[in-house]
Every structure is written in structure tokens, then in C-alpha cells.
Amino acid sequence: MSSKLQQVGLVVSGLIAGVLVSLNFSAVASKDSAASALPIEELRSFADVYNAIKQGYVEPVEDKKLITHAISGMLANLDPHSAYLDADAFKDLQVSTQGEFGGLGIEVGMEDGFVKVVSPIEDTPAFRAGLKPGDLIIKLDDTPVKGLTLNDAVKKMRGKPKTQIRLTIVRKGEAKPFEVTLTREKIKVASVKSKLLEGGLGYLRVTQFQEETAPDVVKHLEKLAKADKDAKGDGIKGLVLDLRNDPGGLLNGAVGVSAAFLPPKTLVTSTDGRTEDAKRRYTASPEDYQRGYKDDFMKNLPAFAKTTPIVVLVNGGSASASEIVAGALQDHKRAVVMGTQTFGKGSVQTVLPLSNNAAIKLTTARYFTPSGRSIQAKGITPDIVVEETANGESRERVREADLERHLGGDKDKPVEPAPPKPQTKNGKKGKTDEADEAAHAPIEFASKKDYQLGQAVNLLKAWQIIKR
Incomplete structure (x- = not known):
């Protein structure tokens, strides 16, 4: 028995040592x-x-399965964003950063063993079905989520377009779980949208930071300039940059979007971690945002992008890359940030491929704004706080600080536990709850009912009056 244990111990030691070498940790060692x-x-x-x-064990278990689960558990217990990606999950991650994948369109996390909705992506089955941030998914068809890893759950939710899946949802304020049947689609996330508003104002929305986001921003700014010219305007007089419900994405996309509005070589963000590679400064320079492009797409940038007044709209669904952009423009006083406190995901995940076509996603650093403010578990505080509705209410959202095992904002400070949330009495909805639910219904961004956008437009108009 002891010799067998010894042999297994040597195998496990060799395995871990091999993993460390394959991940290029020898320099750290x-x-x-x-x-x-x-x-x-x-x-x-x-x-x-x-x-x-x-x-x-009651049934035979493959060595591969045991080792994979051990690695997965090791990573999952570090923080909410570190994870083991098997070959399929790794491939899905690569595809999703290109802006196209098959599934439901939900940004998710894990809480108490259940899948928690962080944010439904606009124009997707999940968004149209009314899924809300904070919803807990407890069943996928007839399979309980409890016991599944996040990767396993995501794998079940993704699938071929036009196939259906039944989600069982627990929502705060609802007396009992309810079911929603969704039809999977080929999710094509248009990361940038724009339109010309009244009075020569431009509206630019970034829904997610992908490989094409920064060049697409330049194209949409050109489009706004042309639309203003066609309307016989005398130039774009102000811009609303809408980052609400933007869950983030690629870092070079965030640097590129920031670079569109900042002077060349301006510091956008910095990172700090244990290794030398994790200590970086990212500036508004082609080498930091131009990934895979031979020519600098910023050469087509309209002149107004560098000078026109900007209001950046954010909320509790603005995370990661969108917080980097908001923080950079705020610190350099290039824009006024308006809305509500952002999500607070200021950690860097590095994807490290393994030899078996799988990978690990490992948190390796924290993000900081140009002035040195930590984003992690804190988020960006707006210059002007504007709630989602005219009566001063906003939808309750899950934030980074609410997630289990989240990192603290500073490496030298312990993690502060999230404050307890008020419970709904008896799980019954009264008149007040129903009124709240109506007030917190999903808002169509850039519509006439978009109160925060209306306030941003009012601020830009006021600036025009002061300027005159």
C-alpha cells in the first residue's frame, strides 16, 4: 500500500512540476x-x-478525469475569474473574442454552486427573454447546476443554433423558481453602434471589447462626421460614449478606444503583479493597441475625436475593459463620467495554453488607472451620479465585491467581505415590489425612455451654451 502511495506521489509530483515548466514559470522559480x-x-x-x-470509489474513475478535476478545482478556488479551460472551452474563448459564437448571450459567473447572470448581452436570446443581472440558474433542462463547474455549465448552454434549452431561474423577489425556454442563436455581437443625435451631438456605444472594436470605433466616428455633414451641420459638438452593461473584453481594444480620444503616447492603464511581465504600462501608442494590423487605423480618425466634449455613461454592468476606458478619460480630464458605480473588475487574466490543446485562465495582475487608482473590487466612481430612472432608482446589480473569493483592490490589503443584502420578507411581492419591478424593467439604450442618456445630452447642450 505504501509503495503504491509512493509511486502515485512521484507521479503527481512529476505532473505538477511538468505543468509548472510548461507554463514558463521556471523564471519565477x-x-x-x-x-x-x-x-x-x-x-x-x-x-x-x-x-x-x-x-x-464505488465506480472506476479515469486518471485523466481525476487530474483534470484537481486542476480545475485548484484554479476555481483562487478567485472568480481563474479557470481551467478544456480544449472545447479554450476554442470557445478564442471564438468569442472574435465576436461570434453559438449560444444564449449571457455573461455568467458562479455563486454557491449555481450559475449567476452577470449581464445579458444586448440583442441576444437571453436579453430578449428578460434575464436580469443577479438571476441564479439552478437547472439546465433537467440537469441540476449544483455540482457542475462553470465551464461544464457554459458548455451545456452553448450549442447549435435553433436548438432549445430550458433554464430554471431563481430571482430575488420571486416566491419560487420559474422556467424560461430559450432558442440558441449564432451570437454575433456588434461591438460598436452609433447614431447622430439632435443639435450635432454624436452617440457611440461599445457593447464589448473585441479584436475589431478599436478600428470599428474609428469607422463609426467617421460615420458620425459624415452624417453631420449630410445634415448640413457645422461639426460634431459633443459625444456620448456609452459603456453601460459592457462586460469588457480584450485589453488592446480598451487601449485603442482610449487612444481615439487621448493625445498620442498618453498613459491609459498600468498593471502590477508578481512577475516582471505583469508590471506593464499601456499608452495610446500603436504598439499597445495595434494587434494584427499593419497600418495604423487611427490615421482615419476624424479631428473632432480629440477635441469635442465627451460624456461617458457607465453603470454597474460596466466592467473590466470598459472601466479602463472610463478611468483613463476621467483621470486625464478628457471626459465627464456619468451614471452609477461600475462593476469593479480590475484584475488581469492571462490565458496560458497547455500541451493538450487545453489552457488555464490565470489572474496575474491588477489594473490601475493613469493616476494609480485601483479598479479591482472598487470600480470607477462617476463624476456625476445619475440613476437609471427619473425617480432616482437603479436596478440592483451584482458587482465584483459581491463575488466569493474576489481579490481586494490592493495586494497589501485584505479582502473586505461584501455587505449583507436585504432579504425580501416571506418571498411575496407586494405593491411596492411590483412598482419596483416595473421601474427596473430593462431599458432600451438610446431610446426616448433612456433617462441617463437624456441627462448626458443636457450636459453637452449646457456646455455649448457656456461656450457661446
């Missing part, structure tokens, strides 16, 4: 050998458990 030394006693315990499962 040479700098900090004490921190990188393999914990022999803990590995022996791991080997004991591994052997007990192999010898005594």
Missing part, C-alpha cells in the same frame, strides 16, 4: 525558489486521496 518549492507533505496528502479514490 529561479528568482524565488522558496516560494516555488513543491510542498511535499501536501502532495503526500493529495496522493493519499488520489489513491483512496482509485482503490475504493
